[in-house]
Amino acid sequence: MPFSVVHDWHAGSVASLLTEASAQRGGAAEPHLAVRSLHARALAGERIAESVRSAALEPALRDVYRYAYAYEEAFATASAATSSFALSRGYGESEAAEHGESYARVNTEANARAHADANALANAAAVGAAFATADAAAYAMTYPFAYVRACVRAYGGQDEARGRDARARPAEGLADSLARAIAR
Template sequence: MTSPEPHPAFQSSPGAAVPPWLAQVSEVLSDGLGGADAARAWERRVRREVERLDGRVPFRVVHDWYCAAVGPMLAEAGARRGGSVAPQQGVLALHGSALDGGRIDESTWRAALEPELRELFHHAYPYAEAHATAASAAGSYALANGYDAAEAARYGETYAELNTAANVRAHADANALANAAAVAAAYAAADPDAYAATWPSARVRAVVRVHADPRDEQGERAAWARLADGLAACLARADAA
């Protein structure tokens, strides 16, 4: 897989090559912050730390960021839904152990990641939009085939519920299995290039989606800011690899 191009914020940093995972994540966080001033200020903050480290960003920053921002946000989202936060707490514990210097094998990472990622992708699925699209299409089909308006509406709603629920399960299962395997291998090897190849930016977007209602623009911006601030703070306390 081709590595992402460096984020524009780092292109003027000669001699400080940015790890592909950080370039990729920086781009999505900068976009998520919204507002040119906020994004530029955050980019400068991150660029200063990358230059201080001479581009040698240690992989432990990934674990620190999870412990400081990503994991707590996922646990909070799980608690709000009234479900168990055990999957998030399990992964959080592994990141904490790795941050303290513990060596964790690939199978242990994968066993913990699968349930957490399954829940993440389940709740990040755009259910309302998918349900509405399916209901409209099925209702139109019913109208075209002799149903009256009320019958067509009921048909569309029933079809949408069955179809969308099945799609959510399939989406969550497939993404959890694929991501858990790839991310577990990257974590176990502490391999920044392998981690970049798992496209962490996609999971960042999913974290924001489950933590903040997409209809709440202020809450969504706050979620992006929390992730961005957390990453910058982790870089600031890192020592060069």
């Protein structure tokens, strides 16, 4: 598959999905629009340096991985476990619940931030290099399907209807990008 398809797909459907995901969470569209712009420029034939790509990808990826983090599930697990532990140590029910929620908030926020930062740093460099060289093998080693899953989670979150839409949109967008490449 020529890289023009990948650039078209990212500039079109993936960037739109992520811009909407950011808007629904009160985030900024700019990081995703910057990445969209790079893909559009690459689609037009411009060669873009790895450092430029990585610098644009990092903040956008940080958003994607932060939005994709299973925050509600992690919070509920941490809260329940900590509350249970507190009860076993003699806390009253309301104190245990308060302690559980307090711990869960601090713990889950730190874990979500670390998850987003680590994934953004690792992936921005690898994806930036793959795009800069249009190296299909290097791109495959960035596990694009895992990225698509993160995009789907970022957009769909816990909402089942949005999740169904999020799962369909990348596939439909890729089919549209392939059709445009064939038509050229």
